[in-house]
Amino acid sequence: MTRALTRKGEATRARIIAGAASEIRERGVDEVRLEDVMAHTGTSKGQLFHYFPDGKEGLLLAVAQHEADQVLSDQEPMLSNLTSWPAWLAWRDRLIERYLAQGVKCPLNGLLGQTGRRAPGAQAIVTGLMWRWQKAITEGIRHMQSTGDIDPGIDADRAAAALLAGIQGGVLLLLSTGKIDHLEAVLDLTIDSLRADARTGGS
Amino acid sequence: MTRALTRKGEATRARIIAGAASEIRERGVDEVRLEDVMAHTGTSKGQLFHYFPDGKEGLLLAVAQHEADQVLSDQEPMLSNLTSWPAWLAWRDRLIERYLAQGVKCPLNGLLGQTGRRAPGAQAIVTGLMWRWQKAITEGIRHMQSTGDIDPGIDADRAAAALLAGIQGGVLLLLSTGKIDHLEAVLDLTIDSLRADARTGGS
DNA sequence: ACGAAAATGGACCTGCAAGTCCAAAAACCG
């Protein structure tokens, strides 16, 4: 196979991805020229096309994957341990804190709308991210149902879908308005609603 | 003033905006060249820059405003008449129907992420759209509270913020995954939650 | 009808950013 990557090469490749990702978060996909990436990572055009033969498209794809992974790992270990109400609140706090800190510089912003159009494969990456994300939430709900903290009658998948959508919309509105209020409202009200269902036994 | 626009001119200008909007919905902002707009609307380059002296940026801004208005007017008259539970469900159905029909060709997709970066003013347009949208929902909730159909104890603005975020996220996920499930789940569960609060009197 | 202002068509210019190419340097491996 053509699988040949020196240790140094591996490092350079990683540096390019990380640098490009950072640059894109800062300025947006279509404001970032390959030249910017070169300057920011101390590389040459030859290197870019050496490690990403498909040019910008290939690079964007790699960046998209990098960012998608980051989004989830930033929520760990909370996201994978939604096993009690305090754990849910800790996860909530982590989300708020994270998005508040990053403000407008959101990797999702780049991934969706922008990268998605150019690189067809990026669509798949986003879909995969959402799927994994929702799956984690679903498992959290199921666990709470198994312990009786959430009414077993509700459809865990459907509830997770709604919560995930709320989060995405909250982040979107954070990007548009600069205010975190929507994200907060969604998280608090949705989680409250899950707790309420347990109390009232609403089917 | 330089305010001079013949009847014919007005028509041409409108045709350009409508055509550009359609083209952008179809292929995305950065896939649409001025040449495409010209071909699609039967206009010349001279006309484009005659009606939009700021070039592509100005045109995009006009398109953004056009699309933003469309988003809300598409929800009328339901959105402004959220005065009973059947009315809420009718609104819900209209939303589902509308977004199901338009599928991936979403004006918001163009407005956010893409137009937003290029034209600073587009950000303001999106913010304005969200604000008006949320205001309409808030008023719906307040009305239901006044008739006792929703518990007066809940924060109408906060609930509306959460619902709006859910809708945005639902649409976003529709764009990513092609499935309407998230939007449906958000609408149904959120509205159900509002009704439940009325029954249980949960504060 | 007629002069002024607006509308239209399209040739032309220009800058820029992606992509190509190759030659030199460094790393790898037995």
Add this chain to the structure above:
DNA sequence: CGGTTTTTGGACTTGCAGGTCCATTTTCGT
């Protein structure tokens, strides 16, 4: 070590899309 492969630098090419310009036609107001 020495041959081979990878890595690197950067000059050069190319295509294209946005923007400029102006000559011509149409519309408008009186």
